[in-house]
Amino acid sequence: MKKLILTLVAALGLVTGAQAAEGGIAWDKAPVNVSDTASLQNGAKLFVNYCLNCHSAAFMRFNRLKDIGLTEQQIKDNLLFTTDKVGETMHAAINPKEAKEWFGANPPDLTVIARSRAGHGGTGADYLYTFLRTFYRDDTKATGWNNLAFPSVGMPHALWQLQGERRALFEEQDVHGKKTEVFKGWEQISPGSMSAQQYDQAVGDLVNYLQWMGEPAQNTRIRVGVWVLLFLAGFTFIAWRLNAAYWKDIK
Structure with a gap:
């Protein structure tokens, strides 16, 4: 139950994070390719194992996954x-009444989450890709976690067992006469079950799926559009x- 509660908090933060102020870090480009089955x-x-415990995707049916080769x-x-x-549609495992009692609101639906945010010259997919890869340990926060893309995020790191635990390194610099902490890099505290490259690939796959789920027919739309053109x-x-043949004898 404790793990489920932490996962729910993480899931809530995933969408709340998309509402963070524009003043954060630049977003990394998500490796989105919705043709890569x-x-x-x-x-x-990954979505079913780590997101669907708490979030629904109410506009997506499981049998639609046949479109991606399953x-x-x-x-x-x-x-x-x-x-x-x-x-059936992808309903969350958690009871909505219990979720509302525990947290005051039901977790938002994730069907179109990747299409809901754009900024910093990037897309919603870019935001999610950056957000899920920039968590770090911060003992000053209630959850024990913080995030570079959304500072002071009110959620733990749902995928920390895959990525491991990291600490963000900051350096105090004078920026326009104001003391500011500038991010300098990462310090790995404990390893995860994946290497850094494997984790980035896994997050890229998850974000790619979220992008596809927002519009499953996009590949068909593009294919039909090409034939129409x-x-x-x-x-x-x-x-x-x-027209030329009709008018050729008319002077």
Whole structure:
């Protein structure tokens, strides 16, 4: 239960963090490629294991994951933790009434979270990618965690077992006559189950899935759009030649 509560707090912070002030760090570019089915499948697994405990994706059905190359049997065997019907929407495992009693509000839906934020010259996916990779230990905070993308975030690091525990190193500098702490780098306190490169890849896959989930039909839309443009180009050429043939004998 304690782990579930911490995960819920983390999930709430994921969306709250997107409302942080514009004065934070620059966002890293998320490696989004919604045509990469292997990345999307791994991202779906991470989403179900680390996000769906507390968040819903009420506009996404489990059987829609067949669009990213999973079979119905694979979905049933590996991803149905909150329901036993592959046609159901992705509802959170936690009871909404209990969540509201504990935290005063239900966790927000994550179906379109990657499309909900843009700034610093980046996208919502860039924000999520940066946010999930810049947690660090901070004993002055109630949760024991802080975040560079959203300073003083009111949530712990939900993926800390994968990334390990880190401490952020700051240096006090004089900026325009004002003493300011400037981020200088990381100090690893304890290792996670993944290397830094593996963790960045995992977060990239998760963000890639969140981006795809916001509009599952985007690949089809692009593919159909290309064929429509090709048809219009061909039709325009035929119409132009017919027009020339019709008027050629008229002076």
